[in-house]
Each structure stands twice: as C-alpha cells, then as structure tokens.
Amino acid sequence: MSTFALRLVERLHGHLGWLAVLALVHPAVLLARPKRRARLAVVLATALVTLVGALGTVLYPPYRNTLKQRLFVQTPTIGWMFERKEHLAVGAIALAWVGCAAHLALPSFPEKTRERVARVAHLSFVSSAILAATAAALGVTVSLYTTF
C-alpha cells in the first residue's frame, strides 16, 4: 500500500473511530430502559465499530513494519499506549456483537428472561462504549507523536 493510501486509511480509521464511539453511546443510553427497542441504532453501531476494527487490522502490519520500532525507541510510553488501544478495541468490538445479538433476539426469549437479556444488551453496549472511547483517546494521543 502506498504512503498516501496508508495515511488515508489511517485518517479514516481515526475519524470513524470517534463516530463509532458516539454510535455506541447511543444504544448504551437508549437500552437503559429494558423495554426500549433500538434495532437500527444497535445494528449501525455494531457495524461501524466492526468496520473501524477491520480498518485497524489492515493498518496493523504496515504500522508494525514501519512505525512500531521507531515509536518504541523514541517514546516507549506512547508505544505501549498503542498496544493498549489494540487490546481495548478487541473488547469493544466483541462486546458490541454481544449487545447486538442479545438485543436483536430479544423478542424470541420467553417473557420471564427478557429483562435479563435486555440487561445483557445494555451492559454490553455500556462496556463497549467505555472501551471504545478509551481506545479512541489513546489513538489520538499516539497520532500526535507518529503517523505514516
């Protein structure tokens, strides 16, 4: 991939990352009420955070080959921040999937377990939003120090 393409994907990843944080906060707030349905918000937020993760996966090998060592030599603290961001992103994406699956399948559950499943969806989106926001904040910090 050319440097221009890498920079483009990097910026898309960063901007969409913050949009994904906002998109995840939306169902996290809406689903606080167990009877509330928010299928579109849930699906869009999950799709967006997954897309951002996919872009990050595309960027990771070039980052590792061209930037990682330099970053760790110059500012190891920032290098470890980048690693932390990756771990948190894995959690944010997986928890969004859990929330999405739980919320979409909610009507198929018997009445007595529905409230618990709604709670699973809510907790998942709250956790996902917190992890994603932390990852995005770390990403911005790293981007102040290095770029493709």
Next chain:
Amino acid sequence: MTSRRPALTLAACAFALAIPFVYAVARLIQARIAPEPDPALVVWSTRIGMYWRIAIGGYAGALVAPMAYAWARRDLDGATGALVVAVPVTALAIALQAVFVP
C-alpha cells in the same frame, strides 16, 4: 426444553464473549511465560501476537458456544443469569489486561 433461537443467541453471545476473555488470559500467560522481545530492539517478530490471540479466542469461543447452547436449551434462566455476570467480567478482564499487561 427451550426453543432453538434463544439458545442459539446465547451460544453466539458466549462465542463473542470468549474472544476478549481468552485474549486477555492468553496475553497474561504470554507475558509471564514467554514475553515478546522488546519492540525497541527488533524490527518485527515473525508472528503478529494480536492476531494469534484473537484466533485463539475464536477457537475457545467455538468450543464454548456448543456448551452454552446445550446449557441454554436445558436451563435458559441459569444461562442468561450467567451471561449477565459474564459481560462485566469480560469487560473488566480486557480492561485490566490492557492497563497492567499491555
């Protein structure tokens, strides 16, 4: 016996939850038993640790999902109760791992 769809949903949730949980545990084990070389000293290692941990998490998830399905078919109440606990535990596990064992 519970119908299939709720049980499949819980199996899918268990699969997705197993990925970050096992990822965090795998990173912890790796850091303790076989730490990666200092990133400042090597250009890159032959394997991308993050991808491997995700793959291991996916493998574990594929093992956990049928068990979660069977449990949910027998005792949906118990399985959903476990899931309510598993979500914050998993979130906490990956957060603590990211903070203390990056």
